[in-house]
Amino acid sequence: MKIRRSGCPINLTLETFGDRWSLIILRDTMFGGRRRSFRSLLTESIEGIASNILSDRLQRLTASGLLTRAADPGHKQRIIYSLTESAIELVPLMALMGSWGMRHALPSKELSARARVLEDGGPQLWAEFMDELRHIHLGSPAPAVSALAQMQAAYKASIPA
Template sequence: MGGASEPRSECPINAAVEAFGDRWSLIVLRDIVFGDRRYFRELQTNSIEGIASNILADRLKRLVASGLLTREDARPGQRARYSLTEPAIQLVPVFVQLGSWGIRHRPTSSALNAPAVLLEQGGPALWREFMDELRREHLGSELLARSPSVRERLNAAYLAAADSS
């Protein structure tokens, strides 16, 4: 991954892939962005892909080193909390496009598709609104909150699709 080591080339696609491009890094970022999971145990126990603890620990370290996450140091007896950085928040449109591609070209679940469809249909305006929410949650931005939040709408879409399955 990028950050600590020299990139293999100066190609912008390579630079992006080196920063967040392996499967588990994208899954960890997805779970923080869309699942609001901020702690190691939440990320591990709620992983629908079943990430192993050693892989999760490695990816969290890599994502911090590459500047996509920050780790709030925990005192003894406390859990370390992870937060998205601005560059990670700016990945929301990338996740939307990956989800749209996945729906069209891979076998997926209708319940898991529902939030991706909502984001695709909402377009860039909804993506910006969601990114603003993430900035409030992860960076402490003072932007005005809207009700219901995009996260609440994504969860409602998921639950409605899951109930109809």
């Protein structure tokens, strides 16, 4: 059994996924529009995570119940990581972190586009996004509205021509 510093819910949350790389992996898996392989997480993240750190954080996130891992049926040697319901329930927290970052951290216009869509859409869009993530990662029925498509369209529109 892991020793916890305290029973404070904020501390327990931070102990579960509170380091930079864990949040980046969850972000990339959440906003990437698909389940992710080790290779895609390694090569497609703009932050450039090292392979040993990625491996460690994937093990931690899987052990804490935020990700699951399964063999890729299309590739015998590839493992696919998917969000769990616990991770999907982090959407409101990610949306609020994005909103805070837009106001206080001077982000780029392009990389703020998705956060702005989530902020403007509020809890209703967050719920739609979580339903879409449940479809992608947990196999539930597809939602009628694609929050990911709205965020992707905003991102593309923000890129200078």
